[in-house]
Structures are given as structure tokens and as C-alpha cells.
Amino acid sequence: MADNDSSGSKIRYLFGAGDIGEGNAYLNSLGAAAVKAESILGCASSALKNRALLLAAERLKAEEERILAANALDLDAAAEAGMSVSLQDRLRLTPARIDSMCEGVRQVASLPDPVGDVLDGGTRPNGLQIVKVRVPLGVLGIIYEARPNVTADAAALCIKSGNACILRGGKEAINSNKVIADLFRIALDEAGLPFDCVQLITDTSRETAAEFMKLDKYVDVLIPRGGHGLINAVVKNATVPVIRTGAGNCHIYVDEHFVLDKVEKIIINAKTQRPSVCNAMETLLVHRNAACLLTKVCRDLLEKGVELRVDNRCGGVLLSGGFPMEKLVKADESDWETEYNDLILAIKMVDSLDEAIEHINRYSTHHSEAIITENYNHAREFLARVDSACVYVNASTRFTDGGEFGMGAEIGISNQKLHARGPMGLKELTTVKYMIYGNGQIRE
Amino acid sequence: MADNDSSGSKIRYLFGAGDIGEGNAYLNSLGAAAVKAESILGCASSALKNRALLLAAERLKAEEERILAANALDLDAAAEAGMSVSLQDRLRLTPARIDSMCEGVRQVASLPDPVGDVLDGGTRPNGLQIVKVRVPLGVLGIIYEARPNVTADAAALCIKSGNACILRGGKEAINSNKVIADLFRIALDEAGLPFDCVQLITDTSRETAAEFMKLDKYVDVLIPRGGHGLINAVVKNATVPVIRTGAGNCHIYVDEHFVLDKVEKIIINAKTQRPSVCNAMETLLVHRNAACLLTKVCRDLLEKGVELRVDNRCGGVLLSGGFPMEKLVKADESDWETEYNDLILAIKMVDSLDEAIEHINRYSTHHSEAIITENYNHAREFLARVDSACVYVNASTRFTDGGEFGMGAEIGISNQKLHARGPMGLKELTTVKYMIYGNGQIRE
Numbered sequence: 074m075a076d077n078d079s080s081g082s083k084i085r086y087l088f089g090a091g092d093i094g095e096g097n098a099y100l101n102s103l104g105a106a107a108v109k110a111e112s113i114l115g116c117a118s119s120a121l122k123n124r125a126l127l128l129a130a131e132r133l134k135a136e137e138e139r140i141l142a143a144n145a146l147d148l149d150a151a152a153e154a155g156m157s158v159s160l161q162d163r164l165r166l167t168p169a170r171i172d173s174m175c176e177g178v179r180q181v182a183s184l185p186d187p188v189g190d191v192l193d194g195g196t197r198p199n200g201l202q203i204v205k206v207r208v209p210l211g212v213l214g215i216i217y218e219a220r221p222n223v224t225a226d227a228a229a230l231c232i233k234s235g236n237a238c239i240l241r242g243g244k245e246a247i248n249s250n251k252v253i254a255d256l257f258r259i260a261l262d263e264a265g266l267p268f269d270c271v272q273l274i275t276d277t278s279r280e281t282a283a284e285f286m287k288l289d290k291y292v293d294v295l296i297p298r299g300g301h302g303l304i305n306a307v308v309k310n311a312t313v314p315v316i317r318t319g320a321g322n323c324h325i326y327v328d329e330h331f332v333l334d335k336v337e338k339i340i341i342n343a344k345t346q347r348p349s350v351c352n353a354m355e356t357l358l359v360h361r362n363a364a365c366l367l368t369k370v371c372r373d374l375l376e377k378g379v380e381l382r383v384d385n386r387c388g389g390v391l392l393s394g395g396f397p398m399e400k401l402v403k404a405d406e407s408d409w410e411t412e413y414n415d416l417i418l419a420i421k422m423v424d425s426l427d428e429a430i431e432h433i434n435r436y437s438t439h440h441s442e443a444i445i446t447e448n449y450n451h452a453r454e455f456l457a458r459v460d461s462a463c464v465y466v467n468a469s470t471r472f473t474d475g476g477e478f479g480m481g482a483e484i485g486i487s488n489q490k491l492h493a494r495g496p497m498g499l500k501e502l503t504t505v506k507y508m509i510y511g512n513g514q515i516r517e
Numbered sequence: 518m519a520d521n522d523s524s525g526s527k528i529r530y531l532f533g534a535g536d537i538g539e540g541n542a543y544l545n546s547l548g549a550a551a552v553k554a555e556s557i558l559g560c561a562s563s564a565l566k567n568r569a570l571l572l573a574a575e576r577l578k579a580e581e582e583r584i585l586a587a588n589a590l591d592l593d594a595a596a597e598a599g600m601s602v603s604l605q606d607r608l609r610l611t612p613a614r615i616d617s618m619c620e621g622v623r624q625v626a627s628l629p630d631p632v633g634d635v636l637d638g639g640t641r642p643n644g645l646q647i648v649k650v651r652v653p654l655g656v657l658g659i660i661y662e663a664r665p666n667v668t669a670d671a672a673a674l675c676i677k678s679g680n681a682c683i684l685r686g687g688k689e690a691i692n693s694n695k696v697i698a699d700l701f702r703i704a705l706d707e708a709g710l711p712f713d714c715v716q717l718i719t720d721t722s723r724e725t726a727a728e729f730m731k732l733d734k735y736v737d738v739l740i741p742r743g744g745h746g747l748i749n750a751v752v753k754n755a756t757v758p759v760i761r762t763g764a765g766n767c768h769i770y771v772d773e774h775f776v777l778d779k780v781e782k783i784i785i786n787a788k789t790q791r792p793s794v795c796n797a798m799e800t801l802l803v804h805r806n807a808a809c810l811l812t813k814v815c816r817d818l819l820e821k822g823v824e825l826r827v828d829n830r831c832g833g834v835l836l837s838g839g840f841p842m843e844k845l846v847k848a849d850e851s852d853w854e855t856e857y858n859d860l861i862l863a864i865k866m867v868d869s870l871d872e873a874i875e876h877i878n879r880y881s882t883h884h885s886e887a888i889i890t891e892n893y894n895h896a897r898e899f900l901a902r903v904d905s906a907c908v909y910v911n912a913s914t915r916f917t918d919g920g921e922f923g924m925g926a927e928i929g930i931s932n933q934k935l936h937a938r939g940p941m942g943l944k945e946l947t948t949v950k951y952m953i954y955g956n957g958q959i960r961e
Contacts, residue, residue, distance in 0.1 A: 210935075293934050342959035471960035479647075491654075
């Protein structure tokens with residue numbers, strides 16, 4: 074383990090560190106170091122944390138060549154292992170992508186620091202002053218896939234919110250991640266903060282990942298970032314509290330009171346603008362009195378390459394409208410449950426707003442749903458009764474995003490109800506503490 | 518199963534309902550009924566919910582005789598089973614206790630309704646109006662011990678916060694609980710709300726309790742209320758998200774800058790005013806320069822019947838001060854970790870504020886801790902660095918309580934960091950939803 078760098082500090086380097094050890098002892102050492110680092114970071118001033126972030130952005134740009142070289146190793150191995158072209162694209166870093174990574178880190182530095190915000194308080198009749206203050210969660214575990222930009226992104230959000238982080242990225246990106254994490258560690262050290270505020274698990278075995286999910290002793294919260302498979306594995310295996318992110322079986326319901334232009338525009342956008350993401354529409358529900366728009370809308374979708382999976386009633390309307398039968402697939406129960414993340418759309422006819430709401434509350438992953446309507450009362454009822462993190466009237470579900478919501482950056486989108494729901498920014502990475510100022514009060 | 522009552526409604530009665538079924542099918546039926554009831558309760562007006570609560574309070578008082586008769590059955594069985602006198606006391610209901618139960622329900626009715634509060638929001642540059650609104654969590658599972666008043670308490674808080682609840686009380690209180698839960702169900706029905714907003718698990722087997730903790734499909738959050746054993750069992754077995762409550766290994770640190778009167782008053786109060794509760798002090802840390810107060814304070818504690826478990830240094834000071842040796846027990850590592858919930862106090866000498874903070878952060882259950890000091894900077898540092906839900910300066914830890922904090926009522930005290938920390942009132946039984954008002958916005 075290298076114990077010195079050009080500046081003479083004692084950062085434990087991660088790159089080339091095959092000798093760090095593995096399994097429980099390794100994780101325990103990371104955990105203990107994180108807790109220790111957090112005890113300083115958690116009380117650090119915004120100025121100091123911002124300094125570390127700006128230094129990290131500088132370092133990332135200055136060491137671009139080294140990052141690209143490490144990334145090339147990952148890409149070579151990925152190509153050799155037969156990784157799909159689209160996954161290779163997610164893994165790939167370029168000078169432009171590194172610029173955008175640096176810009177992201179600088180943006181986080183520019184956001185307001187949530188730590189220390191006074192949320193509530195007052196003075197009790199006995200004179201006790203109670204002040205409810207935002208404080209960091211503590212040690213965050215972030216588990217993600219082969220996207221090295223998440224390393225920079227997660228590290229920046231954690232530093233800004235005063236949380237030490239232990240990162241576990243996909244093994245396919247390990248070389249890229251090591252360099253990026255190390256540059257953050259160097260920047261932390263330069264800023265006068267403990268470098269162990271950011272740690273990367275370099276033992277990328279599945280066994281170690283599974284043990285990491287049970288590191289309750291040191292880790293306060295686990296946040297998985299990635300596809301279903303990853304999130305389900307974390308939820309199932311973890312004993313550390315998890316914030317579930319991501320899964321989005323999103324619905325749009327076209328009410329009987331609609332305006333065709335709005336419907337077309339929103340549906341095409343929600344399905345095709347970026348079909349692989351969690352806030353894309355997966356099921357379209359159409360009121361029977363809006364069935365007349367189906368043929369037009371489905372032709373537009375077909376032109377955009379969307380595969381259509383329809384129930385019998387929609388199928389009937391489309392065929393009567395002259396829609397080519399060979400372009401239709403019959404939907405079954407599993408389609409209502411599926412988040413395709415692809416150019417596929419399930420379509421179902423409903424008889425009422427009630428039926429639409431019931432379908433959504435039954436099949437949705439409670440992420441984002443929209444109603445398209447000109448009827449005030451239907452809009453109001455949909456907003457009140459649909460049980461999802463984000464409920465829209467006359468807008469694309471694609472807006473469920475920290476940036477679009479004005480949070481500046483997000484660590485993920487929660488579709489659970491505990492702690493955080495919807496896009497999670499810096500505030501969602503905090504908890505509270507009550508500070509109580511007395512002068513000798515006792516309870517009678 | 519009785520399907521009618523004097524008013525002709527169709528409430529499924531719980532008392533005498535041996536034929537309800539058991540195991541999974543039973544729990545699934547409760548779960549499905551809760552979700553259905555919640556879809557109405559979650560959108561119900563405050564006026565309607567308050568009406569149900571006031572009717573419940575009336576019913577509880579009107580049916581006092583029936584409650585006492587059921588409670589007598591429980592008490593007889595408990596006495597026969599050899600239950601300890603103190604547990605029997607917790608199980609016992611009296612006319613005065615029923616009055617106080619009714620008063621509690623009426624108090625909850627008088628509290629502000631958190632549901633619908635607008636917490637945040639704004640209009641984005643594209644014209645989307647985003648409104649962050651408080652909504653109920655959904656279906657709450659409450660698991661508790663043999664205290665029938667918790668049935669009324671939990672049911673009232675859940676109704677007010679728009680959450681359907683499934684209650685699982687200790688089997689020793691089953692007869693009392695059935696009557697109390699039924700009176701709530703009748704009141705809900707009378708108010709025009711679904712009676713299944715409040716359900717009680719009448720199959721009190723351990724197997725059913727264990728299955729209840731895995732009822733993810735229907736239950737949004739589990740809240741255990743009771744001792745360590747119960748809470749640990751729930752945390753360990755549950756797959757439903759849990760809010761941990763209760764465990765309180767609370768510390769008071771006497772700084773070197775102290776005023777004796779304040780110290781004595783606070784220490785005696787925090788240890789002896791009600792030693793069985795979670796916010797009572799369990800370990801006293803004394804700065805070496807405050808050792809001179811030990812003999813006086815320990816004599817006071819001894820007089821109150823407190824057993825003293827001391828480290829060597831404190832023992833030395835006490836013996837030199839003429840304290841009777843036979844009244845001292847040598848503390849070991851396990852004492853620093855123990856929540857006695859009894860008239861026992863561990864005492865340790867420390868050399869610095871730093872050492873006190875480190876001891877607390879290591880051994881505490883992160884519930885409530887206090888510093889007694891006249892030094893401004895020490896107070897500030899203690900507040901910032903001690904990682905607990907409630908951190909006090911110059912006051913007894915006994916104030917950690919929803920009522921004392923002005924919340925009006927509490928469902929428990931959380932010592933976890935996710936979702937809620939410290940006393941949990943009605944607001945802590947809610948989550949949020951984003952309502953987004955557009956007029957055709959799509960994402961570019």
C-alpha cells in the first residue's frame with residue numbers, strides 16, 4: 074500500500090492496491106475509517122467542503138489523461154468480455170464527459186449547504202429552547218453499476234452534505250473508479266479534510282458486496298443506483314437501511330376531456346424522448362370516450378419505432394381504424410407490471426377515471442404518473458388519489474428529476490415512502506438532531 | 518363472525534371472533550382490507566377524522582363496563598400465569614385510566630392535521646408548478662406489548678394522520694384490546710369512515726406475528742413499541758420497513774465547569790424520576806476536575822435507592838470521601854453498553870470533553886444525552902459532536918417526549934436516522950407527494 078504522494082501526505086492510494094485485503098476485515102477497516110472521517114466532515118464548514126469539491130474538479134481535469142488511460146483498460150476488458158455496445162457506452166469516458174463530470178462537481182459546490190439548517194423550534198413554557206437542526210446522515214454506502222461518472226457524482230453529493238461515503242461501483246469500471254476516487258481523496262487531503270471521507274471498495278467480489286450490505290455497525294444508509302436487478306438484490310440482502318431508488322412503471326391516463334395536440338405531444342415525449350430511464354411512460358390508459366385518438370397516436374408511436382402491446386378493446390379500435398394488425402401485440406397481465414425501459418408501450422382502455430386510478434395504484438411502482446385532462450375535478454381527484462411520488466396534470470412524466478425540480482443535483486429518485494420520496498437532492502441526504510438549551514430544567 | 522350490531526351496520530366484530538382464521542390467509546385479508554380502507558381515510562377531511570375520534574372517545578367512556586370486564590379476564594389469566602406485579606399494573610385498566618385514555622383520544626382530535634400541509638414548491642422556468650404536499654404513509658403496523666392503552670393511543674394517532682393501522686398487541690391484553698379496537702371500529706362506522714381503518718390481529722401466535730412483519734405487500738411501515746426484546750425481534754425479522762423506537766442508553770456528562778446545585782438536581786431527576794423509561798440516564802460521566810462532587814451526588818443517589826456501578830477512579834474518589842465500600846459495584850465494559858431501565862447507574866471518570874464525547878458516541882443508543890456545564894464553548898462542542906437524536910445543555914434527559922416537545926402526542930421516540938429522529942408525532946406518520954400542475958409541458 075503506497076503511503077505517500079508527491080505532496081508528502083499519507084493518503085492510502087486505491088489504484089494498484091491489490092494488497093488491501095478482502096472480506097470482513099477489509100470492510101470493517103473501511104467502515105471504521107469512514108466513521109472517523111465523518112466525525113470531522115460532519116462538523117466541517119461549507120467553505121471547507123466547497124474547497125475540497127473545487128480542488129477535486131481541478132484534479133479531475135488536470136489528471137484527465139490518467140483517467141482516460143484507466144478507462145481504456147476497463148473498456149478493453151469489457152470488449153473482450155463481450156459487453157454490449159450500449160453498456161460499453163455507459164462505461165466510456167471522453168474528455169467531454171470528464172468536463173461534464175467536473176462541471177457537475179462544481180455545481181454541487183455552488184448549491185446551498187443543507188447541514189445546520191434550522192427546521193423548527195421554539196421555547197417551551199419551562200424555558201427550554203428546542204432547536205431542530207439538519208445534520209448529515211453519517212456514513213452512506215452507494216452501490217452502483219459500470220458508470221464511472223457516478224463515482225464523482227456520488228462523492229461530490231456526499232461531501233457537500235457532510236456524509237462520508239463508501240462507494241461500491243461495478244467491477245467493469247474498477248480502474249476508472251480507482252483513479253476518480255483517489256483524485257477526490259487527494260483533494261480532500263489538500264483541503265484539510267480526512268481523505269477517508271471518500272472510500273472505494275476495490276475488492277469487487279460478489280461476496281464482499283453482500284457483506285457490505287450487512288455492515289450495519291458502520292454504515293447508516295445504503296443507496297443502490299442502477300437497474301431493477303441491482304436494487305432488488307440490495308433490498309433483499311441488506312440489513313443496513315436502504316433507500317430504494319429508481320423502479321418506474323409510469324402511467325399516463327388520457328381522460329375523456331382531452332385536447333388532441335396536448336395528448337400527442339406528451340405521449341410521444343414521455344415514451345420516446347429517452348425510453349431507457351425510470352421516468353419514461355410504460356403504460357398508457359385511455360378512457361373509452363377518448364378511443365378516437367388511439368389510431369392517430371399509435372401511428373405516431375409506430376413511426377418512432379415503438380412496439381405496441383394492447384388490450385382487446387384498444388386492439389379492436391385500432392384495427393377498425395385501419396391500423397396494421399401485424400404491428401400489434403396482445404398485452405397480458407405481465408405487461409401491466411413491466412417496466413420495459415425500452416421502446417415498448419402497453420395500452421389499455423378504461424371506462425372511468427376510477428378504473429384508471431385503481432389500475433395505477435395496483436400496478437404502478439409509485440414513481441410518476443400523469444393525467445391529461447381539461448376537467449378540473451378529474452385533475453384534482455387524480456392528484457389526490459394516485460399514490461405515487463410525483464403526480465402530474467398535463468405534463469410529461471419525464472420531468473421527475475432533481476435538476477428539473479430545481480434541486481441542482483440528485484443522488485436518485487426514491488419510490489419508497491420512508492425518509493425521502495421523489496427526487497433526492499442534498500436535503501434528502503440529511504437527518505435531524507434536536508439541540509435543547511436549558512438552565513437547570515428537570516421534569517416534574 | 519357477528520355481522521350486525523344494534524345500529525344495523527356491518528362491522529366485523531373482533532370480540533369473540535375465534536372464527537376469523539389464522540396465518541397467511543388471515544393476514545392477507547387484513548392487509549387487503551387496510552389498503553382499501555386507507556384509500557378513503559387517506560383523502561378524508563380533518564372534520565371527518567375528528568368526528569370519528571370524538572365518537573370513539575364517547576364510546577370508550579360509555580362502554581367502560583365492558584372494557585373493564587374484558588380487562589378483568591386478561592388480569593385473571595395474567596395472575597394465573599404468574600405475571601409480575603409491575604407488568605400486571607401495566608395491563609390493568611381502571612375508570613380513571615379509561616378517562617385518561619378518552620382524554621388522550623380527544624387531545625389527538627384537537628391537534629392540527631398534518632395531511633395536506635404544503636411543505637415546499639415553486640414554479641419552474643417552463644411554467645410547471647411543483648407543490649410538495651404531506652400525505653399519509655399508508656398502512657401502519659403497530660406491534661406492542663401488554664398495555665391496552667396503546668391500542669387507543671395508536672389507533673387515534675393513525676386515524677388523525679390518515680393512516681390505516683393493523684394493531685398487534687401482546688396476547689396478555691387480547692380481551693381488552695378487542696373491545697377497545699371494536700369501539701374504534703364502531704366509531705369510524707358511525708362517522709362514515711371504513712371501520713377497517715383500525716384492525717386488530719386477534720390471532721396472537723408468534724408465527725402470525727412473524728408473518729405480519731413480512732407483510733410487505735400491504736403494510737408500508739412497522740412501528741414496534743415496547744422493550745428491547747420486542748424491538749430487536751422486529752428489526753431482525755421484518756422485511757417491511759421499520760422505524761426503530763425506544764432504546765435509550767442515555768448519558769449525562771458533568772463538565773469541569775459546573776455548578777453543584779444544577780448537577781445534583783439534574784442527575785437525581787434524570788436517574789430517579791422514572792427509571793423504567795427510555796429517556797432516563799443510564800451512565801454518568803464526570804470530568805476528573807469535577808470529581809469533588811461525586812461523594813455528595815452518590816450519597817443522594819444511594820438515598821433514592823440507586824445501585825452504583827463505578828470505574829476504579831470514581832471508586833477511589835468515593836472511598837477516600839468515606840463512601841461505604843459495600844455500596845459500590847465495580848463497573849465493567851458491559852455496564853457502558855447497558856440500558857438498565859432500573860435504579861442502577863454506571864459512573865465513569867473522564868479526562869476531557871473529548872473523551873466524554875467519544876465514550877458517548879461509542880456506547881450510546883443515540884437517543885438523548887446531556888452536558889452540564891457553564892462553559893459556552895464546551896456546550897457548543899457537545900451539541901455539535903454528540904451524534905444523538907436529542908442533545909441537551911443543562912437539562913434532564915427526561916424531556917425527550919412528544920408531549921414535552923409540544924407535539925401533543927407521540928407514537929414513539931425514534932433513535933434511527935432515516936425518516937424520523939427523536940419524538941415522533943403526527944407529522945412523522947406522514948410522507949410527501951409532489952403534485953405537478955402543467956399545461957402541456959414536455960421535456961426537451
